[in-house]
Amino acid sequence: MTRIYLIRHAEAEGNLYRRVQGQYNSLVTERGLEQIKALEERFRDVPIDAVYSSDLYRTKKTASAVYLSHGLPLHTDPGLREVAMGAWEDRPWGLVGREDRQELIYFNANDPRWHIPGGETFPILRERLVSTLEKIARAHDGQTVAVASHGMAIRNALAGIMGLPVEEGKQVAHCDNTGVSLLEFEDGKWNVVYLNDNSHLHDSLSTFAGQKWWKAGSGLWDDANLWYRPLDMKKDGQFYYDCRRDAWEVIHGSMVSFDGEGFLRNAEAQAAYSEKAVWQVMLGDRPAGVVQLDIPTAEREGYGPIPFLYLLPEFRRQGLGVQLIGQAVSVFRHMGCSKLRLRCAPDNEVAQRFYARYGFTKIGEAEGSRVPLDLLEKDIGIEE
Numbered sequence: 001m002t003r004i005y006l007i008r009h010a011e012a013e014g015n016l017y018r019r020v021q022g023q024y025n026s027l028v029t030e031r032g033l034e035q036i037k038a039l040e041e042r043f044r045d046v047p048i049d050a051v052y053s054s055d056l057y058r059t060k061k062t063a064s065a066v067y068l069s070h071g072l073p074l075h076t077d078p079g080l081r082e083v084a085m086g087a088w089e090d091r092p093w094g095l096v097g098r099e100d101r102q103e104l105i106y107f108n109a110n111d112p113r114w115h116i117p118g119g120e121t122f123p124i125l126r127e128r129l130v131s132t133l134e135k136i137a138r139a140h141d142g143q144t145v146a147v148a149s150h151g152m153a154i155r156n157a158l159a160g161i162m163g164l165p166v167e168e169g170k171q172v173a174h175c176d177n178t179g180v181s182l183l184e185f186e187d188g189k190w191n192v193v194y195l196n197d198n199s200h201l202h203d204s205l206s207t208f209a210g211q212k213w214w215k216a217g218s219g220l221w222d223d224a225n226l227w228y229r230p231l232d233m234k235k236d237g238q239f240y241y242d243c244r245r246d247a248w249e250v251i252h253g254s255m256v257s258f259d260g261e262g263f264l265r266n267a268e269a270q271a272a273y274s275e276k277a278v279w280q281v282m283l284g285d286r287p288a289g290v291v292q293l294d295i296p297t298a299e300r301e302g303y304g305p306i307p308f309l310y311l312l313p314e315f316r317r318q319g320l321g322v323q324l325i326g327q328a329v330s331v332f333r334h335m336g337c338s339k340l341r342l343r344c345a346p347d348n349e350v351a352q353r354f355y356a357r358y359g360f361t362k363i364g365e366a367e368g369s370r371v372p373l374d375l376l377e378k379d380i381g382i383e384e
Helices: 011-017 030-044 057-067 092-101 101-107 122-139 152-161 166-171 233-252 260-273 295-301 322-334 349-357
Strands: 002-008 050-053 075-077 145-148 180-186 189-197 227-230 278-283 287-292 305-306 308-311 338-346 361-365 374-379
Touching: 002 057, 002 122, 002 152, 011 322, 030 057, 030 145, 057 075, 057 145, 057 361, 075 152, 092 227, 122 145, 122 152, 122 166, 122 322, 145 152, 152 180, 152 189, 152 227, 152 349, 166 305, 166 308, 233 278, 233 287, 233 308, 260 278, 278 322, 287 322, 295 305, 305 322, 322 338, 349 374
Parallel strands: 002 145, 050 075, 050 145, 305 338
Antiparallel strands: 002 180, 180 189, 227 278, 278 287, 287 308, 338 374, 361 374
């Protein structure tokens, strides 16, 4: 008999930034790294003979909790990858829900009618995962194996192993990041010992403890998924100006040294250079803020500068701000940048804590600014 601990990867960027990450290669978050430590502790005294993961970074990093501590090699297998999301890859869930709402309902219901250009189907996903797990089980008869895979892949694999029809895959609950299922394989038959156990995570480490979508019937969670559209500076220049003005006053307590016209001209020039430079943040049909990216400098210097991240007052303190970082990561990573940089007032304690929480560190002080500003940097490069 082979015993398989089937583990979902640690919290990754898509989970945090609310973006589709299918087979898009994303990093593990700061909380994900803590989840991996907790997973390592869970398996510290569990005998393991072999460790497998998909060939995507987030599962390989998660598997390190087991293979490094047990002195084992890591075997990677693309058969353990997440479902291929085709045209959805790296899009914000808010945009998917807006433009492909019915398909998103199918997706969250594990409905076999779900299909998008370039993507897999649930029957194909199930066959891929179950056959890969059976291959691993047969190769390690009489042994215990840890296998790191992905949320929707695990859900469909478990449904297949339990003999559920594809359309009934939704009966298998979603799995928390680093959640563990224990399977047994003997004489060509599977037995599920337990499902999706996350008892090694306390609430502050659990991704699901702070999310609602996995509890909802449709999984759309419309009130928390942002999307982005290029800001029309001719039509909505005043919106940009007002956002800049409010941000300055909140940060500095007065309008002293505020150069609204200068900020506006700079944004207009950058928007004219690239439609990826200035974005209007949207929550449903409501404008919620601005993301401004310095595309010319990114092309020239190889890192991603962020001149302006902003949410309107009514959208603050709701856990939405991190999604703006996700938009910057998406644009700049596709340009080949491995770092983000931004400036932050040293006495803006709220912003300093926010950026530190999401991986920014101070690398110096900005030169040539009208007020003192720290220069902060975040790594976004995918390790091989």
